Amino acid sequence: MSRIVCIALFIFAVAAQAQEPQQEYTLNAGDAVRIHVYGEPDLTFDKMLIGQNGRISYPFLGELRVAGGTAADLQDKLVDGLQPDYLISPRVSVSIVKYRPFFVNGEVKRPGGVDFQPGLTLRKAISLAGGFTERANKKEFLVISDDDPESREREARLDYRVQPGDIITVRDTFF
Structure with missing residues (x-):
């Protein structure tokens, strides 16, 4: 019996942790959300892209500013607007179906935008960009975070947790 309780607690903890990033994640332009209003197919959308202005267009409610809020904030905004x-x-659920990309430049084989996946480290991001070139400095990396209003470059290590919108630069080496 105690084994079943332990397993159930473990599963609950893992599920709660898996959902936590979506609750804390800040929506921004380029993200896509799924909006489900139970029993209302005309108000349900499998994929709604957040525009460059940080807004979505929703039936009855018009243009809604969603950038800067979480999926839970959008859910509350929809409930308040529809009721x-x-x-x-209204019973509304909102989930993130596509995160905005991050960017890798510098000494990688395929520089450019890469689709974000939760849990990515800098090491994995570099792999998704084709890996290091021969000239790459494998110890010095710069990151500009999308949520930094001053767009400051800061040094990062390979275990850095990549976020959507990050700009990662792999420096070159002189030797």
Whole structure:
């Protein structure tokens, strides 16, 4: 019996941890969300892209600013907007279906934009960009975070957790 309880607690902890990034993740232009309003197929969208202006266009509610908020914030905004004028008690769920890309430049074989995947480290991001070139400095990396308003370059290590919108530069070496 205690074994079953331990397994159930473990599964619950893993599931809660897996959902945490979406709750904390800040939406921005280029992300895509799935909006499901239970029992309302006309208000349900499998993939809605957040525009460059940080907004989505939603039936009855018009243009909604969603950049800077979380999926939970968008869910609350939709419930508040649909209730009471359009639906009595709307049940809405919002999930992220596509994250905005990050970018790798410098001494990698395939520089450019790469689709973000939760849990990516700098090491994995470089692999997705084709790996190091022969001239790459394998110890010095710079990152500009999308959420840094001053766009400062900062040094990073291979275990750095990549975020959507990051710009990663792999420096070259002189030898």
